Amino acid sequence: MKTAHRLGKLGMENAFEVLAEVNKLKSAGRDVISFAIGEPDFETPANIKQACINAINSNHTHYGPSNGILPLREAIADYISQTRRIPVKANEVVVMPGGKPVIYYTIHALVDPGDEVIYPNPGFPIYESVINFVGGVPIPAPLIEEKNFNFDTEQLEKLITPKTKLIILNSPQNPTGGMLTKQNLEEIARIAITNNLWVLSDEIYSRIIYDGEFLSISSLPGMKDRTIILDGFSKTYAMTGWRLGYGVMNETLAEHMTRLETNCESCTNTFIQHAGIEALQGPQDSVLEMVAEFKFRRNLIVAGLNDIRGICCKMPSGAFYAYPNVTEACKNLGFGTAKELQQYLLHQAGVAVLPGTSFGARNKNDPNEYLRFSYATSQENILKGLQLIKQAIEK
Numbered sequence: 001m002k003t004a005h006r007l008g009k010l011g012m013e014n015a016f017e018v019l020a021e022v023n024k025l026k027s028a029g030r031d032v033i034s035f036a037i038g039e040p041d042f043e044t045p046a047n048i049k050q051a052c053i054n055a056i057n058s059n060h061t062h063y064g065p066s067n068g069i070l071p072l073r074e075a076i077a078d079y080i081s082q083t084r085r086i087p088v089k090a091n092e093v094v095v096m097p098g099g100k101p102v103i104y105y106t107i108h109a110l111v112d113p114g115d116e117v118i119y120p121n122p123g124f125p126i127y128e129s130v131i132n133f134v135g136g137v138p139i140p141a142p143l144i145e146e147k148n149f150n151f152d153t154e155q156l157e158k159l160i161t162p163k164t165k166l167i168i169l170n171s172p173q174n175p176t177g178g179m180l181t182k183q184n185l186e187e188i189a190r191i192a193i194t195n196n197l198w199v200l201s202d203e204i205y206s207r208i209i210y211d212g213e214f215l216s217i218s219s220l221p222g223m224k225d226r227t228i229i230l231d232g233f234s235k236t237y238a239m240t241g242w243r244l245g246y247g248v249m250n251e252t253l254a255e256h257m258t259r260l261e262t263n264c265e266s267c268t269n270t271f272i273q274h275a276g277i278e279a280l281q282g283p284q285d286s287v288l289e290m291v292a293e294f295k296f297r298r299n300l301i302v303a304g305l306n307d308i309r310g311i312c313c314k315m316p317s318g319a320f321y322a323y324p325n326v327t328e329a330c331k332n333l334g335f336g337t338a339k340e341l342q343q344y345l346l347h348q349a350g351v352a353v354l355p356g357t358s359f360g361a362r363n364k365n366d367p368n369e370y371l372r373f374s375y376a377t378s379q380e381n382i383l384k385g386l387q388l389i390k391q392a393i394e395k
């Protein structure tokens with residue numbers, strides 16, 4: 001029996017494959033320190049869990065509106081209005097089961113076969129996968145290490161054609177930890193306005209920043225109506241398994257996205273949406289504590305990586321990823337690619353990381369090799385992991 005042709009166009013998230021490999025090694029008795037997984041190692045704050053329990057006990061266990069319950073959409077509209085300094089109404093918010101569906105639905109709502117979509121490379125692999133799935137043409141825009149993983153906007157502008165429909169941004173970024181500067185965002189906004197493009201701004205890490213202030217492209221003049229903000233609860237409130245996120249967009253597009261949701265999941269889990277209201281309106285101390293701990297770990301891991309021969313790591317400004325350049329280390333060990341180094345570190349040193357190519361094919365004319373480290377793991381694991389890597393690389 002045959003499956004649909006389009007399934008062949010759907011990609012994967014390599015992090016899950018490496019995770020399966022790590023689990024296999026662990027069940028065979030190997031000790032593995034993992035820097036592979038992209039989720040906070042903290043527990044969901046107690047007040048949020050309690051709000052969910054209360055909602056279940058109050059029987060908020062039925063279907064709700066496809067775009068989300070009104071009190072949560074109002075809470076999100078307030079939150080986005082304050083943090084992005086733009087007026088947002090509840091009807092411009094669409095609640096979804098996670099941030100990821102915002103990517104899936106945005107691309108389905110905006111991209112026709114043959115339309116071109118510009119997306120960051122390296123970047124979250126789901127962008128390219130879904131663009132391909134709908135028959136769009138993925139156009140990778142390089143993030144440049146020397147520019148602290150910002151775009152060369154002159155180069156980006158050259159990628160625009162009459163078929164370009166959408167630009168995807170992600171700041172702070174997965175996998176580099178980089179943040180787009182105000183100047184970069186202003187230049188991209190000008191390009192989007194001049195060419196009448198949509199922008200999907202993936203801001204899932206907007207609260208996990210260490211240096212400088214977060215700026216959303218939606219806050220820039222002329223951008224609000226053409227921008228879809230993706231944000232959610234997974235990273236900020238350590239709620240990855242709850243599945244709660246949202247998109248913010250103009251009202252007309254919000255109606256289309258809602259129709260997509262009605263056709264797929266009917267609505268996001270009702271009692272979890274009540275927990276989301278508590279997350280946004282309750283105490284924020286746990287977020288501040290988590291970010292302070294991530295900052296400490298960031299400093300620890302970047303210093304440690306830069307102390308290993310052949311590794312050079314820029315200081316990330318946000319998220320919980322470090323993205324060192326390992327070109328020299330690969331050369332010294334006789335490896336052609338970071339993927340070989342990743343396999344060597346996993347099997348020889350018992351340390352799991354992801355190769356840069358899990359986040360998109362190498363950019364044209366870029367000879368460099370990278371690894372991604374998630375430092376959403378204890379300080380003790382970071383120190384031990386760094387020591388094991390140093391021994392394996394400098395042997």
Ligand code: PLP
Nearest residue numbers: 038098099100124174232234245
């Ligand atoms: N966007 C980026 C850049 C991410 O790194 C992730 C998760 O790793 C997501 C979106 C998805 O978030 P969620 O778990 O809320 O679906």
